[in-house]
Amino acid sequence: xxxxxxxxxxxxxxxxxxxxxxxxxxxxxxxxxxxxxxATEIGVASTNLSFHLKELSHAGLITSRRExxxxxxxxxxxxxxxxIAFLMRDCCQGRPEVCETALAALSxxxxxxxxxxxx
Numbered sequence: 001x002x003x004x005x006x007x008x009x010x011x012x013x014x015x016x017x018x019x020x021x022x023x024x025x026x027x028x029x030x031x032x033x034x035x036x037x038x039a040t041e042i043g044v045a046s047t048n049l050s051f052h053l054k055e056l057s058h059a060g061l062i063t064s065r066r067e068x069x070x071x072x073x074x075x076x077x078x079x080x081x082x083x084i085a086f087l088m089r090d091c092c093q094g095r096p097e098v099c100e101t102a103l104a105a106l107s108x109x110x111x112x113x114x115x116x117x118x119x
Contacts, residue, residue, distance in 0.1 A: 001082040005060065009083050012059035017044055018052045022061055025075040032074030034067075 001009075013019050020042050025032060033041065039049045053073060056062040060079035064071050084106070091099045 001086040006083060006086045009059045009061055009079070012055045012061060015052070015055075017042055017048070018056055021049075021052055021056060021073075022075060022080075025062060025073060026077075026080070028074070030074055030077075032063075032065075032072045034070040034072050036070070038073055 013022065021038065024038065024041050035046065035049060035053070039046050042049065044052070053062065053064070057064065061076050061083075062073050063076045064073050066072075088099065088102060091102070
């Protein structure tokens with residue numbers, strides 16, 4: 001991830017509903033949530049939800065797929081991992097103890113088996 005991509009991701013996350021959407025989708029796991037369920041969970045109208053989903057998708061933070069008549073949204077774990085890596089890439093300057101808290105939080109992640117989101 002480069003700086004331009006990181007800025008787009010942070011801009012997308014810098015809005016209350018969009019941050020909530022990402023957190024709900026991360027919790028939902030790779031199965032994701034249908035748009036209607038997601039709108040209910042977040043507490044926004046479907047028309048508002050689609051605007052926020054578009055912004056998050058353009059930033060590479062969520063993905064979508066069609067399942068029958070529904071569109072299901074999932075967290076883009078690779079994009080989220082890239083954002084974390086971008087922040088931590090130059091961490092510590094030879095002092096790994098500075099990053100211990102962040103690394104411990106990532107190690108404690110309860111990602112589904114085979115998911116690289118917390119790797």
